Amino acid sequence: MGIIFVLIGAFCFAISNSYWKKVTQTIPYQIGMFYRGLFASGIFSILYFGCREKPFLKGWTIHTLSIGIPFLLTIALSIFNIFGLVFFLRGIQRAPVSIVVPVSAIKLFTILTAVFIVGEVWKVNYLYAFICSTVGLLLIYFQEKKSTSINEQKNGMLFGLLASFFWGSSYALYVYPISYWGPLGFSFVIETTAMLFGFVLIIKDGLLKNTFNYISAKHIVTYLKLGLLLVSGGLAINLSYQYLPIMVINILIISSQLLSVLIGYFFFKERLSLKQWIGLAFIIVSFFIVATSA
Numbered sequence: 001m002g003i004i005f006v007l008i009g010a011f012c013f014a015i016s017n018s019y020w021k022k023v024t025q026t027i028p029y030q031i032g033m034f035y036r037g038l039f040a041s042g043i044f045s046i047l048y049f050g051c052r053e054k055p056f057l058k059g060w061t062i063h064t065l066s067i068g069i070p071f072l073l074t075i076a077l078s079i080f081n082i083f084g085l086v087f088f089l090r091g092i093q094r095a096p097v098s099i100v101v102p103v104s105a106i107k108l109f110t111i112l113t114a115v116f117i118v119g120e121v122w123k124v125n126y127l128y129a130f131i132c133s134t135v136g137l138l139l140i141y142f143q144e145k146k147s148t149s150i151n152e153q154k155n156g157m158l159f160g161l162l163a164s165f166f167w168g169s170s171y172a173l174y175v176y177p178i179s180y181w182g183p184l185g186f187s188f189v190i191e192t193t194a195m196l197f198g199f200v201l202i203i204k205d206g207l208l209k210n211t212f213n214y215i216s217a218k219h220i221v222t223y224l225k226l227g228l229l230l231v232s233g234g235l236a237i238n239l240s241y242q243y244l245p246i247m248v249i250n251i252l253i254i255s256s257q258l259l260s261v262l263i264g265y266f267f268f269k270e271r272l273s274l275k276q277w278i279g280l281a282f283i284i285v286s287f288f289i290v291a292t293s294a
Helices: 002-023 029-051 069-094 097-105 108-118 124-141 150-173 175-181 183-204 208-214 217-240 246-252 255-267 274-293
Strands: none
Touching: 002 029, 002 217, 002 246, 002 255, 029 069, 029 183, 029 208, 029 217, 069 097, 069 150, 069 175, 069 183, 097 124, 097 150, 097 255, 108 124, 108 150, 108 246, 124 246, 124 255, 124 274, 150 175, 150 246, 175 183, 183 208, 183 217, 246 274, 255 274
């Protein structure tokens, strides 16, 4: 079940990551974060406050949400995680996707946090899977482009590394709030926090007056797509923490990059180089290494 949940989450994130690039070309990422979060928070609030006692959601809630130290720590972790998305979106605005995506997806910080802070047991197979998945990412995305300036390369590396740090470290720590609140309660808290964080960015960056300029029918459809992907992917990943070790989950999530490339190949008829096919093979190998170690 855990692997199935991770694959569902990876598929949703694969589509979402590709879609964000298109969205940020016409919608400021701060406004996109806010409206996407507003939709996702609304869905999770309905599930949490209206359906959490239903038999089909059994086990999705453990402790009832209440103000206290655990709640404040969950808010703090949620804000920490959101910085990963902020730096990722800034990165793809200022640098090639071929640099930002692979660097942001590397799970080094996840592994370090899982081993040295959470205390998860390290297995040699995880090292092999980490090496294979990282090599695969680099082969798929890194392309030598003469048109890419040194400044763009630096921005791509910097923002990708920052996204990797905030995302990777916080993902490893998800195990604590999920084990306390349950996947549904934690999903509601983190997406509501993301929505409010997006609103703060709107005010900070002087976009408040423009907020209502991005609520046409076309924009609303965009937010609905992003929100549905977020709800489905985020909840699936949070559910997987009840079944799999942290490092297994986060190495398997790299399969979202494989899915992104395959979506482009099968549905948008994008051509892949030999190097990219080899990269896909490395990621598939890492998937089987982790799956057989779980």
